[in-house]
Amino acid sequence: MFPDSGSGYGYEECKAIASWLLERVPKRPLVGIVCGSGLGGLADGLKDQVTFSYSDIPNFPQSTVHGHAGKLVFGILKGKPCVCMQGRFHLYEGYPVQKITQPMRIFKLLGVETVILTNAAGGLNQDFKVGDVMIIKDHINMPGFAGINPLTGPNDDRFGVRFPCMSDAYDRELQHMAHEVASELGYTDFVREGVYCVLGGPSFETIAECRMLHRLGADAVGMSTVHEVIVARHCGMRVFALSLITNKAVMDYDSQEKANHEEVLQTGKERSKQLEKLVCTLITRMEHDNNYAH
Numbered sequence: 001m002f003p004d005s006g007s008g009y010g011y012e013e014c015k016a017i018a019s020w021l022l023e024r025v026p027k028r029p030l031v032g033i034v035c036g037s038g039l040g041g042l043a044d045g046l047k048d049q050v051t052f053s054y055s056d057i058p059n060f061p062q063s064t065v066h067g068h069a070g071k072l073v074f075g076i077l078k079g080k081p082c083v084c085m086q087g088r089f090h091l092y093e094g095y096p097v098q099k100i101t102q103p104m105r106i107f108k109l110l111g112v113e114t115v116i117l118t119n120a121a122g123g124l125n126q127d128f129k130v131g132d133v134m135i136i137k138d139h140i141n142m143p144g145f146a147g148i149n150p151l152t153g154p155n156d157d158r159f160g161v162r163f164p165c166m167s168d169a170y171d172r173e174l175q176h177m178a179h180e181v182a183s184e185l186g187y188t189d190f191v192r193e194g195v196y197c198v199l200g201g202p203s204f205e206t207i208a209e210c211r212m213l214h215r216l217g218a219d220a221v222g223m224s225t226v227h228e229v230i231v232a233r234h235c236g237m238r239v240f241a242l243s244l245i246t247n248k249a250v251m252d253y254d255s256q257e258k259a260n261h262e263e264v265l266q267t268g269k270e271r272s273k274q275l276e277k278l279v280c281t282l283i284t285r286m287e288h289d290n291n292y293a294h
């Protein structure tokens with residue numbers, strides 16, 4: 001018996017949700033996709049869709065943020081069964097970090113091998129422009145420095161080891177492949193790579209905080225993804241992640257710019273088609289390479 005059983009996010013609870021979903025979909029998904037703010041259109045490319053509102057899935061958390069539809073969409077992309085979260089959960093919504101990452105464990109129990117995550121983020125790297133897409137090569141888990149880590153608590157070996165490695169969190173072959181795809185699609189002008197730093201939100205950063213994060217080595221700052229990545233890696237799924245740079249982090253006291261959620265959603269709209277094309281092409285490529293099977 002694990003002390004967190006009955007918490008709402010332990011192994012048995014995840015298994016029950018996965019079984020409930022599997023009874024209602026024709027195929028186990030191999031790829032799990034998490035859509036960032038304003039990027040929910042990724043699910044539209046799936047054929048033979050079976051869609052669930054989060055509110056209809058027993059014990060699933062609910063989306064509370066504008067730009068996160070709160071739907072789980074199963075479907076097929078070029079023969080590859082996928083599941084797509086249109087809407088994710090954030091620390092600032094008030095959920096425990098174990099609850100916001102529970103969908104990763106449900107993905108695993110559904111049969112997902114590769115997780116692709118997207119997010120909206122502020123650009124700290126001064127070479128980045130609004131509308132750039134950053135392939136995440138590494139992360140800084142700022143809440144983790146204060147003890148907020150989704151693996152805190154008793155470890156359940158059925159998911160993974162007590163002390164998982166994170167130096168290989170972001171799959172290097174998928175990063176390489178994404179650069180190749182970006183080049184073929186003519187996207188190299190706006191596809192970058194870098195380090196994503198997560199903060200708790202919901203307030204955006206001060207100028208001093210942005211300057212500090214930049215000096216620490218972060219290229220982009222956001223409020224999500226890292227916790228999901230930690231849990232996905234803990235249970236052995238391969239991870240690829242992208243940030244859409246929706247705004248430039250304000251680093252200068254003379255600047256009149258102010259970060260706001262409307263700009264974040266608007267940039268998502270403007271770049272979403274290309275971001276979706278990049279992700280869909282990448283998934284299609286994965287299909288043709290058996291090395292990617294676990």
Ligand SMILES: O=P(O)(O)O[C@@H]1C[C@H](O)[C@@H](CO)O1
Binds near residue numbers: 088090201225264
């Ligand atoms: O879910 P993501 O990380 O894309 O959402 C970002 C962070 C905040 O939730 C919101 C701020 O505009 O967008």
Ligand SMILES: Nc1nc2[nH]cnc2c(=O)[nH]1
Binds near residue numbers: 121199203204223249
């Ligand atoms: N923390 C944070 N999250 C974001 N999401 C989109 N833009 C930003 C930003 O500037 N800061």
